């Protein structure tokens with residue numbers, strides 16, 4: 001029995017080491033201020049590649065802010081100030097001379113509420129490609145089709161590509177937004193509570209999609225739902241009042257949380 005337990009511990013350690021051997025992203029002493037108010041405090045985390053990292057924590061603890069630091073979208077908030085480092089591979093994305101647009105191309109984002117652009121289904125996915133100078137119709141058609149296939153929307157929309165995206169259901173719109181985020185072939189996909197406005201069937205479809213996407217992408221997702229986190233997370237970061245209270249492989253954080261705050265949150269207090 002003891003030998004078996006030791007074997008289990010060894011296996012867990014080995015899989016953890018494999019997960020974290022070369023993280024895709026990392027932050028070091030990352031702080032964010034909105035005016036005088038500090039909402040992230042010296043955050044040091046690692047994000048494993050080809051895995052789903054889930055960010056959890058109570059409302060207002062800084063989850064969305066943290067997510068937006070990972071592709072410099074936080075800079076679009078006028079009063080925001082970022083101190084510290086965010087690494088994408090070896091690149092410090094806040095270093096002088098780094099182009100934020102280029103970072104947002106490598107690190108795509110999907111928001112809580114599906115936000116299709118007021119244009120056709122086709123144009124929604126083609127839009128970021130056109131913005132980046134791709135004009136060739138054949139190339140656009142191929143890329144749009146590929147992205148819609150990846151998010152499993154192609155069969156549902158292939159005969160109505162010119163219809164307004166607003167005619168799609170909420171779940172279809174969110175898959176369209178993921179397709180749009182994938183159009184520029186990012187390496188990392190950030191999702192801020194992507195299923196919170198969706199019904200259980202659409203939620204399941206998105207979760208299945210994320211589990212498939214992680215083979216090719218690094219995924220970071222904010223969720224309020226412990227049950228959802230348990231279904232999809234490989235790695236968990238628990239934030240509380242802007243501080244990282246706990247981070248680790250999902251099984252460890254869910255089943256052997258170290259912090260009382262994490263325990264209480266997982267129990268629903």
Ligand SMILES: Nc1ncnc2c1ncn2[C@@H]1O[C@H](COP(=O)(O)OP(=O)(O)OP(=O)(O)O)[C@@H](O)[C@H]1O
Nearest residue numbers: 034039057058059060061062063064065066077079
């Ligand atoms: N643009 C802003 N200006 C000033 N304060 C802000 C701004 N955006 C967020 N905040 C504050 O920063 C803190 C963290 O907000 P954030 O949206 O990151 O939290 P969250 O964990 O995502 O919350 P929720 O679970 O409710 O989405 C909150 O106190 C919030 O009021």
Ligand SMILES: [Mg+2]
Nearest residue numbers: 063064065192
């Ligand atoms: Mg939020």
